[in-house]
Amino acid sequence: MHQEDLQDVTEAVTETQSERQPKGSDERKTMTRGPGRRLHGALAHKLGTAILSGQYAPGDVLPGEVAFAEELKVSRSAYREAIQVLAAKGLVASRPKAGTRVLPRERWNLLDPEVLAWAFAGEPDVAFVRDLFELRSIIEPAAARLAAHRRTKDDVRVMREALAAMRRHTLTTDAGRAADRDFHDAILRATGNHAMVVLSASIGAAVHWTTQFKQRTRELPRNPIPDHARVLEAIASGDADAAAEAMGVLVDLALEDTRSSMERSGD
Amino acid sequence: MHQEDLQDVTEAVTETQSERQPKGSDERKTMTRGPGRRLHGALAHKLGTAILSGQYAPGDVLPGEVAFAEELKVSRSAYREAIQVLAAKGLVASRPKAGTRVLPRERWNLLDPEVLAWAFAGEPDVAFVRDLFELRSIIEPAAARLAAHRRTKDDVRVMREALAAMRRHTLTTDAGRAADRDFHDAILRATGNHAMVVLSASIGAAVHWTTQFKQRTRELPRNPIPDHARVLEAIASGDADAAAEAMGVLVDLALEDTRSSMERSGD
DNA sequence: GTCGCAATATGTCGGAGTAAATCAGGAGAT
DNA sequence: ATCTCCTGATTTACTCCGACATATTGCGAC
Numbered sequence: 001m002h003q004e005d006l007q008d009v010t011e012a013v014t015e016t017q018s019e020r021q022p023k024g025s026d027e028r029k030t031m032t033r034g035p036g037r038r039l040h041g042a043l044a045h046k047l048g049t050a051i052l053s054g055q056y057a058p059g060d061v062l063p064g065e066v067a068f069a070e071e072l073k074v075s076r077s078a079y080r081e082a083i084q085v086l087a088a089k090g091l092v093a094s095r096p097k098a099g100t101r102v103l104p105r106e107r108w109n110l111l112d113p114e115v116l117a118w119a120f121a122g123e124p125d126v127a128f129v130r131d132l133f134e135l136r137s138i139i140e141p142a143a144a145r146l147a148a149h150r151r152t153k154d155d156v157r158v159m160r161e162a163l164a165a166m167r168r169h170t171l172t173t174d175a176g177r178a179a180d181r182d183f184h185d186a187i188l189r190a191t192g193n194h195a196m197v198v199l200s201a202s203i204g205a206a207v208h209w210t211t212q213f214k215q216r217t218r219e220l221p222r223n224p225i226p227d228h229a230r231v232l233e234a235i236a237s238g239d240a241d242a243a244a245e246a247m248g249v250l251v252d253l254a255l256e257d258t259r260s261s262m263e264r265s266g267d
Numbered sequence: 268m269h270q271e272d273l274q275d276v277t278e279a280v281t282e283t284q285s286e287r288q289p290k291g292s293d294e295r296k297t298m299t300r301g302p303g304r305r306l307h308g309a310l311a312h313k314l315g316t317a318i319l320s321g322q323y324a325p326g327d328v329l330p331g332e333v334a335f336a337e338e339l340k341v342s343r344s345a346y347r348e349a350i351q352v353l354a355a356k357g358l359v360a361s362r363p364k365a366g367t368r369v370l371p372r373e374r375w376n377l378l379d380p381e382v383l384a385w386a387f388a389g390e391p392d393v394a395f396v397r398d399l400f401e402l403r404s405i406i407e408p409a410a411a412r413l414a415a416h417r418r419t420k421d422d423v424r425v426m427r428e429a430l431a432a433m434r435r436h437t438l439t440t441d442a443g444r445a446a447d448r449d450f451h452d453a454i455l456r457a458t459g460n461h462a463m464v465v466l467s468a469s470i471g472a473a474v475h476w477t478t479q480f481k482q483r484t485r486e487l488p489r490n491p492i493p494d495h496a497r498v499l500e501a502i503a504s505g506d507a508d509a510a511a512e513a514m515g516v517l518v519d520l521a522l523e524d525t526r527s528s529m530e531r532s533g534d
Numbered sequence: 535g536t537c538g539c540a541a542t543a544t545g546t547c548g549g550a551g552t553a554a555a556t557c558a559g560g561a562g563a564t
Numbered sequence: 565a566t567c568t569c570c571t572g573a574t575t576t577a578c579t580c581c582g583a584c585a586t587a588t589t590g591c592g593a594c
Contacts, residue, residue, distance in 0.1 A: 038577090038578065038579090039350065039578075039579070040578085040579090045353075064542090064543060064544085064547095065543075065544065066543085074579085074580090075580045075581070076580085076581085077344065077347075077577060077578090077579065077580065077581085078544085078578085078579065078580080080344075080348060080349055080544090081347060081351045081578095084307065084348045084351045084352050084355070085351050085354075085355040087352070088311075088351070088352040088355035088356055088381075089355055094544065094545090095543095095544075095545070095587085095588075096542090096543060096545065096586070096587045096588055096589090097541095097542060097543050097587065097588040097589055097590095098543085098588070098589080099543070099544080100544085105461075106464060106465075107468075108465070109376075109378075109379055109380075109465070109468075110461075110462065110465045111276070111376075111378050111462075111465055111466070111469070112376055112379070114355075125459070128461060128462070131461045131462040131463070133461050134284045134460055134462070134463075135460065135462045135463065135466075136354055136411040138405065138406065139405065139406075139454075140518075181426040193398045193402065194372070194377070194394070194395060194398045195377065195378075195395070195398040195399050195401070195402045196398070196401075196402065197373060198373070198375070198376070198377045198378055198551085199378070199402075201373070201374070202378070203377075238559040254294070305544090305546090306545075306546070307545085307546090331575090331576065331577085332576080332577065332578095333576095341546085341547090342546055342547040342548065343548075343549095344545085344546060344547065344548085345545085345547080346547095347548060347577090347578090348545095361576095361577065361578090362554090362576090362577075363553075363554045363555055363556090363575085363576050363577040363578070364554065364555040364556050364557090364574090364575060364576045364577070365555070365556075365576080365577085366576070366577080367577085386561085478536065529547075
């Protein structure tokens with residue numbers, strides 16, 4: 001196999017931190033401020049993106065442990081730990097004598113934020129993005145409806161702050177996109193449903209990647225603030241139907257923007 | 268390459284996913300590993316259930332590698348690989364000098380089928396089960412609506428077969444519960460939405476565990492077949508509104524049954 | 535054709551050495 | 565004298581290594 005040398009991996013370790021965490025924005029204290037990814041983490045990232053990009057197709061069997069580890073210039077321990085990570089996410093499965101094989105796509109845990117990141121590391125699949133937005137168009141309006149019923153004053157306050165931050169920074173900046181994520185996250189939290197909050201990590205990641213992709217075209221088709229404000233007011237006033245409706249059009253418009261950007265870029 | 272062996276892999280993995288120990292022997296240790304379950308997998312199961320059951324609370328730091336591995340009578344390699352699995356699922360995070368800490372619940376990947384299984388290994392949290400059913404009541408009617416639009420003849424055939432199997436075995440048997448899962452799975456697949464199919468793995472697992480829990484009370488409150496049949500007919504005839512409606516009542520009734528069972532068992 | 539043996543690759547083990555992050559102590563400034 | 569900041573030392577996870585154990589597969593013998 002044509003393998004890039006280890007330098008590629010080692011370099012990715014130090015480079016990933018500066019790329020993901022810009023100096024300007026200091027993340028929350030609870031966030032993993034682990035600066036550098038470890039070797040097995042970088043390996044998992046490398047192999048994960050290779051699998052998600054189709055470089056290894058489902059059913060393929062990877063080279064043996066000793067051979068592959070040597071080829072990647074890492075010890076068997078580090079390689080095995082990386083494989084355990086991929087196995088935990090349903091990407092591969094190892095059996096003695098049979099080797100390590102890539103599992104069929106249905107087993108992949110695509111809702112895992114890390115897997116989602118790997119999926120968007122290369123060229124995103126248009127059909128998959130459409131599916132993700134369809135899922136959003138189901139989840140988020142329903143979440144907005146629940147939030148309109150159950151939101152506390154604190155929830156509303158967080159939403160207002162996030163919306164204000166969006167207004168200040170706009171979606172062209174990282175801070176603005178973070179505020180957008182906080183806004184949607186606050187709504188899902190306001191549902192009081194723990195399973196919903198967990199989904200927010202996945203959906204939030206999807207929104208993050210698609211929004212970032214949208215920015216590649218250097219074009220802002222529309223001002224998203226009014227849509228968000230409409231959702232916020234409906235939730236704050238406790239109007240469940242209006243909240244669901246407003247969130248529905250918000251997601252639809254976001255899909256429209258993203259799709260036009262992808263078509264423009266794809267063709 | 269060896270494409271003919273792919274079937275073997277899928278089969279083996281599917282088998283591993285389902286519970287591998289029909290004998291309820293030695294429930295205390297939960298580390299009894301049989302064929303197909305490696306030591307680090309069993310360790311991850313043991314530690315995962317310990318965390319999910321609250322034995323290790325978020326923020327807790329568990330003993331050092333050497334000490335804990337020795338206490339568990341395993342090598343550090345096996346222990347570390349188990350930790351990598353837990354870390355990949357967002358349950359823990361390890362840092363030099365700081366040790367391995369249990370992450371806050373928000374970062375747990377509760378939609379991971381394996382994590383879900385760990386959550387239901389002990390006494391399930393009533394609030395969490397309610398949240399899961401609320402999520403189902405959002406996802407599944409919407410899925411049924413989409414399925415009514417997009418289902419193929421093949422999808423309908425699979426649903427009919429699953430329903431027939433449910434009729435034959437009833438939910439008291441493993442085969443019946445598997446058929447129930449196949450039924451819901453077929454609907455989510457019929458949406459043609461890949462993200463939805465991925466969710467089916469999570470939701471299916473949740474349904475599996477709650478249904479099994481329902482059976483502990485040795486009581487069959489209601490015959491679920493008519494509800495399922497109503498959903499099936501609505502989807503087959505392409506009536507989206509009726510499909511969503513029928514699926515809504517199905518989930519509501521299932522929640523009602525489960526909740527009454529849990530209250531009875533809890534008190 | 536069935537049974538059993540052997541080859542092979544994953545799984546498990548324990549130890550040594552490296553890198554990193556935290557805590558404590560001391561030097562300097564206020 | 566108290567506080568802040570820097571520096572080092574210690575503790576801990578991380579990585580590597582080489583050997584052995586175990587399970588699965590496939591081939592050969594009966």
